[in-house]
Amino acid sequence: xxxxxxxxxxxxxxxxxxxxxxxxxxxxxxxxxxxxxxxxxxxxxxxxxxxxxxxxxxxxxxxxxxxxxxxxxxxxxxxxxxxxxxxxxxxxxxxxxxxxxxxxxxxxxxxxxxxxxxxxxxxxxxxxxxxxxxxxxxxxxxxxxxxxxxxxxxxxxxxxxxxxxxxxxxxxxxxxxxxxxxxxxxxxxxxxxxxxxxxxxxxxxxxxxxxxxxxxxxxxxxxxxxxxxxxxxxxxxxxxxxxxxxxxxxxxxxxxxxxxxxxxxxxxxxxxxxxxxxx
Numbered sequence: 001x002x003x004x005x006x007x008x009x010x011x012x013x014x015x016x017x018x019x020x021x022x023x024x025x026x027x028x029x030x031x032x033x034x035x036x037x038x039x040x041x042x043x044x045x046x047x048x049x050x051x052x053x054x055x056x057x058x059x060x061x062x063x064x065x066x067x068x069x070x071x072x073x074x075x076x077x078x079x080x081x082x083x084x085x086x087x088x089x090x091x092x093x094x095x096x097x098x099x100x101x102x103x104x105x106x107x108x109x110x111x112x113x114x115x116x117x118x119x120x121x122x123x124x125x126x127x128x129x130x131x132x133x134x135x136x137x138x139x140x141x142x143x144x145x146x147x148x149x150x151x152x153x154x155x156x157x158x159x160x161x162x163x164x165x166x167x168x169x170x171x172x173x174x175x176x177x178x179x180x181x182x183x184x185x186x187x188x189x190x191x192x193x194x195x196x197x198x199x200x201x202x203x204x205x206x207x208x209x210x211x212x213x214x215x216x217x218x219x220x221x222x223x224x225x226x227x228x229x230x231x232x233x234x235x236x237x238x239x240x241x242x243x244x245x246x247x248x249x250x251x252x253x254x255x256x257x258x259x260x261x262x263x264x265x266x267x268x269x270x271x272x273x274x275x276x277x278x279x
Contacts, residue, residue, distance in 0.1 A: 099267070113146060113192045191205055
C-alpha cells in the first residue's frame with residue numbers, strides 16, 4: 001500500500017497518502033524549519049488525528065502543561081461541522097511570561113484573549129461525569145492569557161481531523177495576571193478586549209466560551225476521562241477558548257488584552273530574522 005502511494009513534494013516535505021507521513025510532515029513544521037505542510041489527499045479520522053497529536057507531543061519529551069480548547073463557539077463549530085470543542089496540548093516550554101517577546105515564526109500568526117484556569121490538585125478518577133463543583137474544588141487560580149496560534153498547513157481550508165492533528169493550531173500561551181484563586185461567577189460573562197498596537201480593540205466576552213468558560217473545563221475533564229483515560233493534573237493550565245476571536249498579528253506588533261477593563265497581559269512579536277542573527 002505504501003509503495004503504491006503517489007508522493008507530493010512541497011517545500012522539501014514529502015507527504016504521502018498515509019498518516020505516518022502526515023505525522024512526519026507536521027513534526028517537521030513544528031520544529032525549527034517551520035516548513036508549511038501540504039494538505040494530504042486522504043484525511044485521518046478524528047481518532048487517528050488525536051493519535052497523531054499525542055505522538056507529536058510525546059516527541060517533546062515533556063509532560064503536558066497546557067490543555068488548549070478550540071472551537072468553543074457555535075460559529076466555528078458550525079464551520080467545521082462539529083458540535084463540540086477540540087483539544088490541543090502544549091509543554092511548559094510553550095508558556096510565555098507576561099510582557100515577554102516572541103519570534104514571528106511563520107508569515108501568518110494570530111492572537112486570542114483567553115481565560116486560563118490553573119489546577120491546584122489532580123482531579124480524582126471518577127466513575128461518573130465531572131461537575132462544576134468537582135472542577136471548582138480542584139482549582140488554584142484563574143488568570144488572563146493570550147494564546148498564540150498558527151496553522152502548520154500551507155492551505156487554510158482544513159478539515160476537522162487536520163485541525164486536530166495540527167494541535168488545534170496551538171503554538172504558545174502567554175500567562176497574564178491572576179484574577180482570583182478560585183472561581184467567581186463574574187467570570188462567566190466578563191468583558192474582554194484584545195488590542196494590537198494603538199488600533200481600536202477587538203471586543204468580546206468570556207460568555208463566548210460555551211456560554212461559560214467553567215463549562216469548557218468541565219467538558220475537557222470529561223473528554224479526557226472518556227477518550228484518553230486521563231485526568232486534569234496539578235499545575236496544568238487550561239486555555240479555555242477565545243473570548244475575542246482570532247486577530248492576525250505581525251512582526252513588530254505589541255498585543256495586549258484586558259478583562260473587565262483591567263490591563264491583563266501583553267506580548268511583543270519580534271521579526272524572525274532577529275532570531276537567525278542571534279544563532
